[in-house]
Each structure stands twice: as structure tokens, then as C-alpha cells.
Amino acid sequence: MRNMLSSQAAANWNSHQLAQILCHCFEGYLVPFNIDGDAFATRFSAEDISLNDSKIWLRDGEPKAMAIITRRGQTSRLGAFAIRPDLRGQGYGKQFIQQLIDEARERGDRQMWLEVIVGNDGGLALYKRMGFVCQQTLVGFHATGSTLFRPTGELLEIDPLLMAKKMMTDGRLRLPWLSAPETLYKLPGKAYVLDDVAYAMVIPDARQPKLRMLYVDTAARGKGYAKKLLTLLHERFPGLSTAGSIPEQVAPLYLSCGYRQDLVTQYEMLLKF
Known part of the structure; x- marks a missing residue:
């Protein structure tokens, strides 16, 4: 029987620890991801991170997934979402996203935004199943x-x-x-x-x-x-x-x-x- 995962608010960690956890969960991602504590604090504070609403899921004390929630008024955004390679493809993504959606509804949010990289077919399919609808394509x-x-x-x-x-x-x-x-x-x-x-x-x-x-x-x-x-x-x-x-x-x-x-x-x- 698999050990259960528990979630905790990201407010329990500092920015340097959160940056390490995020990189840890993004291992093997479609696009290489790397960020240090200072850059994490600068970027996500500007995006209005809510540390109490952002989540880290753990098993036996090890971070296995992380979601960064940013909020403005009654609008929230999934600023980052990453799952460790050993948990991918097992239904955890749907479970975690549903938890985030339920919590957003409970606090009175009217909508939730996110961005997903084109080519991340698994992520795109998951978000569509959860009810997210593409609005536009963003480029650089x-x-x-x-x-x-x-x-x-x-x-x-x-x-x-x-x-x-x-x-x-x-x-x-x-x-x-x-x-x-x-x-x-x-x-x-x-x-x-x-x-x-x-x-x-x-x-x-x-x-x-x-x-x-x-x-x-x-x-x-x-x-x-x-x-x-x-x-x-x-x-x-x-x-x-x-x-x-x-x-x-x-x-x-x-x-x-x-x-x-x-x-x-x-x-x-x-x-x-």
C-alpha cells in the first residue's frame, strides 16, 4: 500500500527552501527549470504569491509536488505546478489540482488562470479535463x-x-x-x-x-x-x-x-x- 501524501502551506518554508523544492519537483520537466531563493522571492512576490494558499505535498517528509498560487482580489492563478517524476502519470495531478480548485471556491474566488507550455501534452490534457479553457497563445x-x-x-x-x-x-x-x-x-x-x-x-x-x-x-x-x-x-x-x-x-x-x-x-x- 502506498504511503499517503499530506499537504502543507508553503508559508512553512522560506524562499530559499521553496526554490529548492520547486526545482526538485520540476526534475525532468519538458523545459529545464532552475531558480534560486533570491530570484524566487523577487519573481513571485511581484506576482502576488499567497504563501498560505500555495501548497507542498509530502511523503515521509520529502516534498513530492508543489503548487504556487498567486492572488489578486477574487482571481487566483496557478503560477507554477510541479510533481516529482516518480509520481507522474498516476493520477496525482488531478487530485492536487482538484484540491486547489476546491480551496479557491471556498475562499470566494471567481476564476483561476494558468499558463502551460505548448508541447506539455499531459499537462494540457489535465487542465482541460479540470475545466480550464485556452484563451490565447503567449510568445517571447x-x-x-x-x-x-x-x-x-x-x-x-x-x-x-x-x-x-x-x-x-x-x-x-x-x-x-x-x-x-x-x-x-x-x-x-x-x-x-x-x-x-x-x-x-x-x-x-x-x-x-x-x-x-x-x-x-x-x-x-x-x-x-x-x-x-x-x-x-x-x-x-x-x-x-x-x-x-x-x-x-x-x-x-x-x-x-x-x-x-x-x-x-x-x-x-x-x-x-
């Missing part, structure tokens, strides 16, 4: 060696909170969790504005600078500001890449500015309660 981009044209203009650095507030006033804006203004302003990045209408958020890492968001005022769209801003950022931050959370429908913009699309893509999925 890398700048190539040269830009396709040379725009003029000056990027002015501003407080990231100002950019977030600007985005929050756009009532029609519905962005993936990782690109939402509620996430952006808490990241250790820099925000820039071009001509008071086009905004960008960049994590200026010397090894791999990351573009986290591009936003243009509604009245200024269709006038080339996004393309101009992308190209200026390309020149200022060699090797610039984006997070893999860009809606696929805006891919032509990035491709026209000398960016190439990453091979890894994700589905954004939603479960309404």
Missing part, C-alpha cells in the same frame, strides 16, 4: 543583431509606478498576469517613456536584459510609436529579449523590428467558477 522574442531602421527620439526614465498607473487607467486593457501593471511596478526594473505616449519596462540585466512590457496611449496607437520604441530599446540594450508572455497577435510588430520569436510558447488558460 529576442532581438537580432541589427535593427531594420534607425529612428530618432529620446528615451526618458520614469518611475515604474507611473507607467503602471497609466496602464491601469486603460479600461480595455486585459493583459496576461506576468505583463499586468500590478506585476510590473514591483519588479527591479526601469521604465522609459518616449514622447509622453509610449512606455516600456526593462529589467537591465547585463547578461540578458529583459523587456517586460510595451504600452502606447490609446490615442497614439497606429502612429508608429510602438515600432519606434522597440527599435530604440533594441539599440540601447543589446541582446534584449522579452518575457514569454506576449500575446501572439502582436508578433508582427516585433518581427518587423528585427526580433525573432522564441521556440517555446505557452497557452494561457482560464477556469471560471
